[in-house]
Amino acid sequence: MIVGGLEALNLIGDQLGLTDDGGFWGMIGTLNDNFGILGYLIVAIFVAAWLLSYVILTATDCSPFRGFASRRARSLAAPDARNYSFMRVKPLRWQ
Secondary structure: OHHHHHHHHHHHHHHHOOOOOOHHHHHHHHHHHOHHHHHHHHHHHHHHHHHHHHHHHHHHOOOOOOOHHHHHHHHHOOHHHOOOOOOOOOOOOOO
């Protein structure tokens, strides 16, 4: 959205001859001329957000996947090994 908006503003400014004076339209033209740097900036923001979320996740130890492997292993285990504490009656065992 940002890149498309800058492109649209630059196109409007070029068509109306507004980018030569400086000011707002000059800034839009300068940003449009330096899209390589803007792309690196967007990638850097994504990397920084990923690093920040990783640090918060490891510092607070509140992973949404914590215990997933053990729950999955219990659900795949034999029926006798499952936890039936939530049921009132224990299941019948086959002899």
